[in-house]
Amino acid sequence: MEGFKEWKKQAEQWSSQALQQWKKQAEPLWSQAHEYIQQVPPTQIYAALAILLVTSVLLLLGRLFKRQKANTILLSGLNGSGKTVLFYQLRDGSAHQGTVTSMEPNEGTFVLNSEKSKNGKLKPVHLVDVPGHSRLRPKLDEFLPQAAGIVFVVDALEFLPNLRAASEYLYDLLTKASVVKKKIPILILCNKTDKVTAHSKEFIRKQLEKEIDKLRASRSAISTADIANDFTLGVLGEPFSFTQCQNKVAVAEGAGIIGEVAEVERFIRDHVKS
Amino acid sequence: MLEQLLIFTRGGLILWTCKELGNALKGSPIDTLIRSCLLEERSGAASYDYTAPGAAYTLKWTFHNELGLVFVAVYQKILHLLYVDDLLAMVKQSFAEIYDPKRTVYDDFDETFRQLRKEAEARAEELKKSKQVGKPVSNSRKQGQVQKAGLGGDKKSNEGGLASDGGDGNAVKGRKLENGISNGNHVVSKESNVVGTANGKENTSSNLGAFDVNKLKSRSKVGKKTEKTASLDRKGSKAEPIKKITKKNRVWDDSPQESRESKLDFTDTVGENEDNNIEVVAADHGESMMDRDEDYSSESEAEEEEEVGKQSKPDSKKKGWFSSMFQSIAGKANLERSDLEPALKALKDRLMTKNVAEEIAEKLCESVAASLEGKKLGSFTRISSTVQGAMEEALVRILTPRRSIDILRDVHAAKEQGKPYVVVFVGVNGVGKSTNLAKVAYWLQQHQVSVMMAACDTFRSGAVEQLRTHARRLQIPIFEKGYEKDPAVVAKEAIQEAKPNGSDVVLVDTAGRMQDNEPLMRALSKLIYINNPDLVLFVGEALVGNDAVDQLSKFNQKLGDLSPSPNPRLIDGILLTKFDTIDDKVGAALSMVYISGAPVMFVGCGQSYTDLKKLNVKSIVKTLLK
Numbered sequence: 001m002e003g004f005k006e007w008k009k010q011a012e013q014w015s016s017q018a019l020q021q022w023k024k025q026a027e028p029l030w031s032q033a034h035e036y037i038q039q040v041p042p043t044q045i046y047a048a049l050a051i052l053l054v055t056s057v058l059l060l061l062g063r064l065f066k067r068q069k070a071n072t073i074l075l076s077g078l079n080g081s082g083k084t085v086l087f088y089q090l091r092d093g094s095a096h097q098g099t100v101t102s103m104e105p106n107e108g109t110f111v112l113n114s115e116k117s118k119n120g121k122l123k124p125v126h127l128v129d130v131p132g133h134s135r136l137r138p139k140l141d142e143f144l145p146q147a148a149g150i151v152f153v154v155d156a157l158e159f160l161p162n163l164r165a166a167s168e169y170l171y172d173l174l175t176k177a178s179v180v181k182k183k184i185p186i187l188i189l190c191n192k193t194d195k196v197t198a199h200s201k202e203f204i205r206k207q208l209e210k211e212i213d214k215l216r217a218s219r220s221a222i223s224t225a226d227i228a229n230d231f232t233l234g235v236l237g238e239p240f241s242f243t244q245c246q247n248k249v250a251v252a253e254g255a256g257i258i259g260e261v262a263e264v265e266r267f268i269r270d271h272v273k274s
Numbered sequence: 275m276l277e278q279l280l281i282f283t284r285g286g287l288i289l290w291t292c293k294e295l296g297n298a299l300k301g302s303p304i305d306t307l308i309r310s311c312l313l314e315e316r317s318g319a320a321s322y323d324y325t326a327p328g329a330a331y332t333l334k335w336t337f338h339n340e341l342g343l344v345f346v347a348v349y350q351k352i353l354h355l356l357y358v359d360d361l362l363a364m365v366k367q368s369f370a371e372i373y374d375p376k377r378t379v380y381d382d383f384d385e386t387f388r389q390l391r392k393e394a395e396a397r398a399e400e401l402k403k404s405k406q407v408g409k410p411v412s413n414s415r416k417q418g419q420v421q422k423a424g425l426g427g428d429k430k431s432n433e434g435g436l437a438s439d440g441g442d443g444n445a446v447k448g449r450k451l452e453n454g455i456s457n458g459n460h461v462v463s464k465e466s467n468v469v470g471t472a473n474g475k476e477n478t479s480s481n482l483g484a485f486d487v488n489k490l491k492s493r494s495k496v497g498k499k500t501e502k503t504a505s506l507d508r509k510g511s512k513a514e515p516i517k518k519i520t521k522k523n524r525v526w527d528d529s530p531q532e533s534r535e536s537k538l539d540f541t542d543t544v545g546e547n548e549d550n551n552i553e554v555v556a557a558d559h560g561e562s563m564m565d566r567d568e569d570y571s572s573e574s575e576a577e578e579e580e581e582v583g584k585q586s587k588p589d590s591k592k593k594g595w596f597s598s599m600f601q602s603i604a605g606k607a608n609l610e611r612s613d614l615e616p617a618l619k620a621l622k623d624r625l626m627t628k629n630v631a632e633e634i635a636e637k638l639c640e641s642v643a644a645s646l647e648g649k650k651l652g653s654f655t656r657i658s659s660t661v662q663g664a665m666e667e668a669l670v671r672i673l674t675p676r677r678s679i680d681i682l683r684d685v686h687a688a689k690e691q692g693k694p695y696v697v698v699f700v701g702v703n704g705v706g707k708s709t710n711l712a713k714v715a716y717w718l719q720q721h722q723v724s725v726m727m728a729a730c731d732t733f734r735s736g737a738v739e740q741l742r743t744h745a746r747r748l749q750i751p752i753f754e755k756g757y758e759k760d761p762a763v764v765a766k767e768a769i770q771e772a773k774p775n776g777s778d779v780v781l782v783d784t785a786g787r788m789q790d791n792e793p794l795m796r797a798l799s800k801l802i803y804i805n806n807p808d809l810v811l812f813v814g815e816a817l818v819g820n821d822a823v824d825q826l827s828k829f830n831q832k833l834g835d836l837s838p839s840p841n842p843r844l845i846d847g848i849l850l851t852k853f854d855t856i857d858d859k860v861g862a863a864l865s866m867v868y869i870s871g872a873p874v875m876f877v878g879c880g881q882s883y884t885d886l887k888k889l890n891v892k893s894i895v896k897t898l899l900k
Contacts, residue, residue, distance in 0.1 A: 079309070080305070084285065084286040084287060088287060088378075092378065096287060096288065096289075096378045096379070097288045097289075097290070097291060098288050099282075099286045099287055099288060100280070100282050100286050100288060100304045100305055100308060101286060101304075101305045101308040101309055101313075102284070102285050102286030103284045103285075103286070103308060103312060103313060103344075104284040104285050104342065105285065106283075106285035106286070106287070129285070131286070133309060133313055134674065134675070134676050134677070135313055135314075135671045135672075135674050135676060136313070136671065137674070138670060138674060164678075164687075165678070168678055168680070168683075214683070214686060214687075215683060217686065218680065218682045218683040218685075218686050
């Protein structure tokens, strides 16, 4: 305690000394500046000040605007899994007349359809539906930096034929640097559960974990730079499970086509605070 | 009969379908169209044929780029519907008027569509009738048109083939027709002749989208001539800067240098009795380059951009400094074909100097133009940079593999099933099949995968010995049966041998063959049919230019045609060899991937076992566009 006080005193003394020195040095400069300012016509000074103000305000606004973008939720998954339907369900509450393979991302900032009737101010969500076609996947990286959450849509009906492709995509997603570092939560949505033959979410989770475990063996354990994945997943020596991920990974069920998207909405609201 | 007409956004939401037609389409032609045609940068083509069990459709489409809409018409393949193009254009025009991004239901369009369709059908009907009546007249008419084209060749003379495309759209069509992409070729020509006679007036005929093929041909020839001269001019001015940059940016072989020198030389160890003396090099080669991180130097990126800017300056300077300045600030209203043309031509030339096959450069530019036409140009952007951006996106899309190229993963999957993973290397003579087979073997071995080689080149003398030498160096078992044996049988026995051997992967080396040599291609097709390999790897050299297209497409075609099975195996992947020898002429990679749709799985880039890489899409695209 004693030592600390003494140290503090010393520091104060030192700083006051330094300050005085500074002041002495600054005085001539200050007077010079004063003279110079008086020489310049006042209109020019005002103009300069105005420009300074405008730019700083603009910069501030830009900052604010950027911060707002953390309300982005990404919809990803293989093509044909039902992302675009989900997108329009969340936006309009209807799938309209069906969808075809997307060629461009669907983007929109809106208040969720189910919350429109609610009172009170709700923060709009910026929802992006990234096409699932593998040629268009690089687009995902454009949106990742702003993402507050990712919904990974899996087709529960045609699950097994697509299992490997889906888990590869999920693996890539889970090992992306921006996802791991920012701990972006991921919701694995088993879509199309309104159909009778759809697989249960427990089954899907287990299968995905198994596949990712194999992927981990083939990708990270042996080859270091084969792929652009930046992080290794899970705990080595243990079978992989989603609980080992640093970011939260949840599994949910839903059916986009009939509007059963409550769990997605909950996920979105959990991560985009209203 | 028209089966279906859809209007959807590029995002994938269907805005309107014709409920009246209401026929449920068999299979999913639209999704297939998008996946295998529009997303593969083939949207410059005229039509797409979809076949599925119980269905055979032809699809035609048109884009409205400003609004981001796609219009697709589906009809039975056996019917040659003449009015589809016409109808699509009309639908596009009238739908664009009522389109509102916020609206998603367009029930009122039903009525409009009914009218449009009636109109189009009536016109088609008229065509048929007049075809029977007025042929001689049509000829004279046609001649008149040809003469006119020869004299004027002006864009305005046949405006409006597609409502919004303007004259240049027609020119494009003409070129397309000339290329003979679809069977629509002669159909359209008929249509145009007849229309001309039926409605005496020039105006109506052009409104119908009737164009005379001869006229277009002659015109496009003229166009090509000017194109050529223009490109020559540009080449003269451009050759210098391009060379300058390329020298700096060579990135292909930066890392291997240190390790290579010491390991290149093996010859001294091979003494007289080679059986004992051959050095075993399995373990001491260091990592294969497949596993090495490549730190691509992005040092000169800024510089490069500057250069690009310089290059495109001459284009904009022509128009006069002030107007171009004004345009760049205000942003141009809508991009038209004529605006894009110079930039596209420059881009095409640039691609061709990078050894991209001409046909492919042409198609790519076509597709990029189709995606840009009608778009708004943002303020402070130049057309050339917009085109460049679009092209870059397209290139990345093409080169990004469609399927997973993680061979190790597949090997493990096959291992679990208790089957050996079979890779067949095919290709023309002297591209380096055996050498790169050894490299792949080395790479697999590094990953604790037990490999076996099968010497199925029973044709060229010395081939088996060559492979045997590689096998001994790498200490890999080799299956050989000498020469003059049926390679298909040798491969079969090798695969059977692999199981008791405990080998996970069998690498099958085949004899090099020219794509036109039918007996040899038949033998290859048989080999693939009998052994059903997991991967058919086409080995192609990066030095090849226009021939790449021929090689790959013929290989694919022959493998398909000559195979006894109803759904034959085609080429699954490409191994690009001699990549270290081509400097910046990386176009072969693009040509091959575009023509076959198969991804580049490996890149051979040197002489030693470690010189095997993965394709770096970003750097390829950068090199192609610089």
